[in-house]
Each structure stands twice: as C-alpha cells, then as structure tokens.
Amino acid sequence: MDNKEKYTYRDSSNVKHEILLNKGDFELAVKDESIHDVKFKTKPTTFLKDAFKRFCKNKSSVTGAIILGLLLVCSFLIPVIDQSDIDTNHPQERMLEPKLFNAGTGFWDGTKRITNVVCDTSISTEDQAGNVYYYPSSESYVTSAVTNLSLPRENNEVNTASEFVTGGFVRITNTNQLLTEEGDDTVIENNTITYSSTPYSFSKDGTYGLNIEFGDEQIQDLELGDYRIYLSYSITTNGQSGQSYTPTFNEFTPLEVEDGTEVAPYVGTWNGSVSINNQALNIELVLEESNVGTFNGQDFSYTVTEPTEESSLYTINIEADDGTFEFNLTFDGNEEVTPENGKLSGTYRSIVVNQYNLTGTSEEPFINTYESFSNNDILSEIRETLSEENEISDLTINIDVRPGVNVNTYLLVKSINLTTSIASEQNIVSQIGYSDANASLLVKSGAGYWRCNGQKNLYHGTAYVCDFTYDTYEAVYGNSIEIVPQTTFNQYIERGWIKEIDWDEAVRAGSNQERLAEIFNAAKTDLTDDYCPVMSLVRVRRGSAGGVTYYTIEAQVSRYKLLGYTSMPRFLLGTDSYGKDMLKVVFVGLRNSLLLGLCVTVVCFIFGLCWGAICGYYGGNIDLILERFTDFLSGVPWIVIMTLCVLNLGSNFGVFLLAMCMTGWIGTAARTRTQFYRFRDREYTLASRTLGASSPRLIFKHILPNAMGTIVTSSILMIPSVIFSEATISYLGLGFRDMTSLGVTLSDNQQYLSTYPYLIIFPSAIMALIMISFNLFGNGLRDALNPSLKGSD
C-alpha cells in the first residue's frame, strides 16, 4: 500500500478533493490501439436520401407518383405521337364513339346503342325463324351500319290504334257549322274543347306522291344557282265546285345547277301529299331561283290525265318554253303501291302526333300556319297561337306521310285541345271547328274544308319502334354510293391512283354492273386499292351545259379514303362535336393545364418565398405592414379576382397566369413566414449571428434549407389546385379561348352529358386521376420530408 499516488479532482460545487489510489487499481482496457471514435458500420446518408427511403415505404404515395408520371409522359408524348388534326373542324367525323376493339365485340368498339327509334317498315329483312326486322328510317341512319336490330315493338308512349292510316290533313277552320255536325264527339268545357275523332272507312281517295324528273335536256340551259320547285294547284271538291285552295308543300329538293361540268343532282324530286277527290288536278309549276326570288321563263301549266283504272298513273304534261316536262303522279288508293304503278323515291317519313295544343296569344297569330314535321318526330305537343285580329283563323297541320309498302307505320292525331287564357279570345276559340282525317269523312266534304284522306280508319295511332346497335365508324367511313365530280376524278388520275376511263363507253354500259366493273378494272393501277376512294362504278351519265359535255359519275366510294385516311381510323376516346380526336384533345388539354399549373406554382413560389422571408426574418413593423396587405388580398375570393382579370384583359394564358398568381402566392408567403419565425431564433442561427454572419448568409445558409421541405411540398400541391381553378373558371364561361385545357374540354362537352356521355367520362377520369395522384404524391412527399408530421392528414 505504499505505492499509492495522490489524485485530485473537483466536484460539481467546485470543491477540491484529494484521493489516494493504487496504480495497479486501473489498467487500460486496450493497450495497443490508439483511442478514437468507432467508425459507422452503416453508410452515411443524406437528408434527401433518407426522405426518399421514407417516401418509398409509403405504398400509396408511390402508386400516386407512378400514375402521375405516366400521365405526365402521356401528356407530352400523345400530342406528339397522335397525328390527328385538332386545330380544324371535321364536321363529317363528329361524335364518333370510342373504339379500341373491332366493331361487334360489344365493348369499346365504336358502336352506339340506339333505342326507341320509329321503324321504317319499307326496309325489312327476315331471319330464318321468320321474324321480320324493320330498319330505322334510312335517312337518319346509314343502313349498313345498323346491327343487332330488335324486332319492332309498339311504342308504349302512344295509344294503340285499332287500325292504321297512311296520311291525312288536319284542318281547323273558323266555322260554326262544323261544330254542330260533329256534335257527338265534341265536349265544350269552359274554354277548352276536346275533340276525339271517330273511325271511318276511307274511300279511294289517297295520298299521292309526286315525282318530278328532269331530263338532261331541260336542265342544260339553266344558269348557275340553286332552284326550288314550287307547285300550286287547284282542286274542285265534290258538290261545291269552284272552290280552290293553295296548300303548301312541305318538302322540296333544291335543284342544283353547278359549274358546267358538274351537275349534281340533276333530278329534282318533290314528294308531297295531295288531297284529291277523284277530281281533275290543275297543277302549275313555277321554277324559281331561290336566292333571287323569281325565275321566269319557266312558267308551266299542267294538264292531268285521269287514270282509267284505280291503281294506274295520273299523267301530267306540262308545256314549257323549252321542252316538255314529264311528270309521274302516283297514288296508292286502296292498293299497295308497287314499283310498276309509280316511281317511289325520296324519303319515307314517320310521324307520331299525340296531341295538339293550340294556345292563343294576341302577339303571335297562327293564321294559315302550316306545320311540317321532320322525320321521326314524336310530337307530343304542338303549340300554335291564335289571333283575334283575323276573322278566320286557320291552322292547317299538314301531316305529310308517304305510303309505305306495308301501311302500318304511321301515326296520326289522337286529340286536339284548344285553350286560351285570354278572355278576348275565348269567343274565337269557341267558334273554331276542327276536324282531322276521320271527322272530315263524317262531314260532307265541301263545307269549307277539305276531306281528309287515308287508307283505313284513323283513330288513336301507334308507331312501331325498334332498338339497334349503330356502328358510327361504318356510317362515317364505310362505303357508299355517291356522285363523284368529274374534276375530282381527274385529280385521282393526276395522282396516278387510277388511269383514264373512256366515259362514253361507261355511259353505253348503262347499269350493266359486269361491264362497268370490266371498264373500271381495266383502269386500275398499283395505287388504286390503297388510295383511290372510288371502288367501283355504278352508273355514268352524260350531259351538256353551255356546249360542254360532262359526265356524272355515280360510283361506290370508300369514305375513309375520301377523307384522306389509308385505313379505317380508330379513335380510342372517340371524337367530339367538332370531329376532333378526343384522345389528343384531352392530353393536349392536360398538358396545357399542367403547364399553367407549373408556371403559376413557380411564380408564386419565388414571389411568396421572398415575401415570406422578408416578413419572417425581419419581423416587427415590416412584418405588420406586409401582413396587412396580404390580409386585404386574401379577403378577395379568387373567383372575383379571376373574373375581373379575365373580363378586363381577355382570357389567354398570360392573363390566367397573372390572375392566379395574384392570390396564389399568399399561401406560400404565409408558410415561409411561419418557418422563418421558427428557425430564426434557433441556437445555431443565433450562434452564427454572434459570429458576425450577414443576413443573406443567415437566410440562405441556415434558415432556408431547413424551411425548404415544407414550402416545396405545399407548392407542389398548388398545381392541382390551379388545374381545379382553371376548370372552374371554364365552367363559368370564361375559359381559354385560343387553346384547349382540361377545364375547357369538360365545360364544352357538358351539354352532351346525356347523349354522348363518353365525352364527359374520359376527361373527368383523367382529371380525377391527376388530382388524386397529385394529392397522394404530395402527401407522401410531405410525410417523407417532415417525419414529425406523419400520420396527420
């Protein structure tokens, strides 16, 4: 114990102590190695790497980031890859359904299911089981594009008819005597008169189709322009001879005379119904130039030869200055119309009239108003107005229906209600007599109105409707028989798509298809199958105008080639109302929206950062004054700011950027300010300040790097909110004018929500996806950069 040494130490209260210790009591644990810190076994990591690791652990955020990335890539690639033109309108290609698979697969195949369409019973097919399928009206739908046709069924909206009728007039005249004659079925209740028609068997009076065909010779001397054919005629009715009427014909086809070599179509067709009572028909034809108003030199007078048999033709000859026009007047009487006894051409019409409401006001008279209905109208209510100023108020509702081969398509009037809310008009209403096709047959004709005509009895009507699938692509891009202008054909020859054709030979071939095919095949080149829109000839006619001989080429044409495609196009998301490819429209819109979001965020970030840094770093009075300013600015709803900016400066990218930046930076500024307050008084900042660091050094070296994480993540979340704001403004009608964006696309197509829902569904899905993925990504980023915030939303 002699080996002791004296050691001294000081305790916590700074009192000196002395102890004696043996040297051998202690020995070094490690003798040979120098003493130092143990090296880290793990690799050193940076803050960002650590954040990335944390981010990757959050699965939903990673999913969000991947979706976001995909959308970003798509928004930049698709506008480049997709070559469709979205700057100009393509009216022919509008509203094509989305198509990914081939037509007929039933899903995403470019077809549209159409329900409750009135059938055209003149076009029918029969399957093996003997079920007869009628097609929808051939005018509205291209028949070749129709598939999955259902068996026709009665439209439940309309009362069942006991029997069917094919045509008729409804005429309302202001005569008392009619009322008494129809007294049985007339109920007068206050000022409402309800009339129901009664079944009656029709006589052989019929509805007549008039088919006017001009020969080549008559037309060649006409000058350029549109011509319309007006017909007027007088009819002598039974018993009361000498009364004449001038009905209005509610359909005419303009006769077009174009440049000398192209005349199409040169057949003028008029289809209308003529009420006739086995009387001679005097028809005057006046050919007028429609846009000038008159065209003289073409005054005609008609003579009509009565048919000798019931189902034969009326022949009408017209003397004109330069030639004879030949008319074929066909009628169907009680017989079915067959091609032999008349030329049936033009369109078939189906009309459903459920109820007429005639309501009078003194502002809008309906004197001598003629209602004409377009194809497939299902009219539940027609409103006309009465006037008290005119002694005789006439409404002639001219239901013009062509007889079909099967006469069970068409539907007529169920009842007529006359009401008026104006006291002075009650008298007029009560004086109005009315009749429809039925009643007119009950009343002797010639009592001041027409006999109506039809084939069978006319009572509550019915219409057959069908459901079918419609291939929109086939309808637009499929083959069709069209008249190809000769100049267009010459262009094909110039491009080498086809060789010259001896047209005279083709004319001589007439409608001999084999011969025409021979002629056409002889003219084929290597490029014909790939490029030439004309696939085969149907008929070639010769004509001449102004001394120049021209050919009218009727040919089977492939429409997609005509529109400049080499194969049938396929639009993944369909096309919009301008015929633009939705896929490209949506992604160009997304790109523009993102671009706006990015620009706004960058500007707001920089400005807000500076502003917040000044507020937070200096504090005191500067902070107080600047804060008041942001208080004022943040009090204004952003929608007001945007509206004022757009109204004052117009709606383009720059204005949107300005308007959105005006309030957008406030959030960033507030967040920066808070962060600066938080880190400004930390010890390390104070230490640096005591060492003499300048303000810029403190801000950029010590405070900002710590605050950056929070500020950046909140700024990223600004992009979706900018997209949202832009879309909102578009919905208010103030969106971009000169470019497209997601919001503009959505608000433009909002009107098609019920009819073409795909126009809304796809942009909405993209919008929802970008919003959700941005939020997932942003939240994940925030959690990763600020581990302390994790778990709170």
Place this chain on the structure above:
Amino acid sequence: MRKYVLKRVILAFVTAFIILSVTFMLVKLLPFQAPVGQASDYFRFYQDQVTQGYVLRFSEPMEGYGELLWTSAGTNLFDSNTAYYYYQRPIIEQYFTWLSNVFTKWEWGTSTSIQVGANSMAIIGSRLPTTILINIWSVIISVPAGIALGIWAALKKNKPTDHIISTIVMVFISVPSFIIISLLIKWLAYDSGLLPSMWPSASSSIGRKILGFIIPVASLCFGSICGYCRFTRAELCEVLSSDYLLLARSKGLTKTQCIVRHALRNAMVPIVPSILAEFISVLSGSMILENLYNIPGIGSLFVSSINARDYNVLMADMAIFTLISLLANVILDISYGFIDPRIRMGAKANG
C-alpha cells in the same frame, strides 16, 4: 375579449371597403353595357342612370366626355330639337356616387339585361333563399355524418376501417365537385330516371321539388362530409395521443368515458368554428353546381351575369361573395376566441 372582437370586425369592414372599391373601379373600366330592349327602355334606363348620378345628359353632343353612350335623337321619342345625349361621368365621380347610393339608399346599380331596370340587390335577394336552403340541408346532413365518420376513423386508427374511410375521403376530396355533379346527374337522372335532371320549376309538384333537392344536396355533401371527416380524424388523433388522456385512463376512467369527456371535447374546439365558416363559405362554392343543375341561386346568377355582360348585377354578386368570405373569416376568428378557453384567457390577460 370585446376589444378583440371589435378589432376583427373593424378590420373586416375596412378590408371589405377597400376590396369593393377596387372591384367597382375594375368593373367600371369594362366597356359600358347598353340595356336590352327598345328605345323606350333605353330612355328609361338612361334617365334612371342620370338620376342615380352615373350618367350625364346633354342636349347636344359634347367633347371630352368619352364615348357617346346613347342618344335619343332619331328614336321618335322626342322632337328633333329636344334630343338628349348621354355620357358616362368620370369613374372617380361615379365611385363616390355609388358609395353614397349604397350607404344611403342600398342601391347597388341597375340591371341591364337580367331583369332590366331592377335593382341588383333585389335580384340577389330574390335568389339568395334558394342557395341558402340547399346549403342548410347540406350542412344538416354533412356535419353529423362527417364528424361521425371522422371519430370512427380516429378510433380505429391504422386499422382497415380507417384505411377504407381515409381512402374514400382522399378520393372525394381530390375529385373536383363538377365531376361528381356530372356523374350524379348522369347516373341518377339520365340513366336511371329516378330524379329530375335539372332543378324543378316553380310550378312542379311538391314531390318533384323534394326529389330535385337530392342531387344538389348530395353533391355538396360529398365534399363537406369528407372535409369534416378528415379534420375530425386529424384533431381526434392528436388529442388521443396526448398525455392528459393517458392520465385520464390511468386514474381509472373507461375508454368511452375518456373519449366522450376529454378527447371529443378538446377535439371539438377547432371543429365547431370550422363548421360555421364552412357553412358560410360553401355559399359561394356552389357556383358550378347551381350552373350545372340550373338552380336559380346567386351562383348561377354570377354565371348568367357574366354571360349577359350585366356588370351591375355582377358587381353586386361579387360584393356578396366577398362579404360572405370576409364574414366567414371574422366568425372563424371570433368563435375560436369564444370556444377555446386558451385564447379567451389569453385575450383577457392581454387586456
């Protein structure tokens, strides 16, 4: 406390005054919009503007007053020698006239096309009830539902229930309201035909009118429910992990007692003011909804006044929206003070 409230209210008034002044100037900078109608309507409108003090009338064309707005010459209203020429007053002059009109007569300007000749505020007054009604229904439904969902999610934190609720909430908060509205209209109205596809007119039957509420209220609710749910969940989670709740448990309270007596109460402190503020601010949020569903409220008025370029109505409508948002802020601030004892005490201590 009184001083605090007074300070907030005065500040809000000053803010409103400045904002509305700037808005008025900006609206007046837009090209003057003539009213719709015949010459007699024009005459009545401009005479009205003259009496209100926005337009000057001369009996001959004048230089230096800017563009001639309208002249009654050649309209057959007068003989040729008593024709009137109307010019705008300088904007700053109009501004003071407008101020005095608003403060003394509550006249915010005359409508030029929506209801020609009507006072803008009267138009807004006639449309406000519809907007408020829809919002009241939405609040009545969304507050209990949102808070309940939030509590449920917080109690089952990090369990499947919580994940499902949080995911749904996240989706509905992210998806913009107009998409939800469009889809609701498509599915519930067009496809199934259960509900009317637009706001029923005044002459519709009662049943139809009640059905007409479903889509607008539902589309407003989705957003609100999710908002409340997320907020409640976050607040409750924070409270649940606090030390005093642990203390409450350790002194022997059951879990239910803990949650009802301590956790919920404390979590409600920030939630209640947010309900008030949300109710007020959602009034302006339903703008697109009203537009898409054709609801005759103040939101659709905003859109139609933009489309019709009826700037006086637009001005009044923007004023309403601004006032509503300021009011929401003030109520939020003040109610925090009333509800949160810490702020109340702090305010007292400070004076």
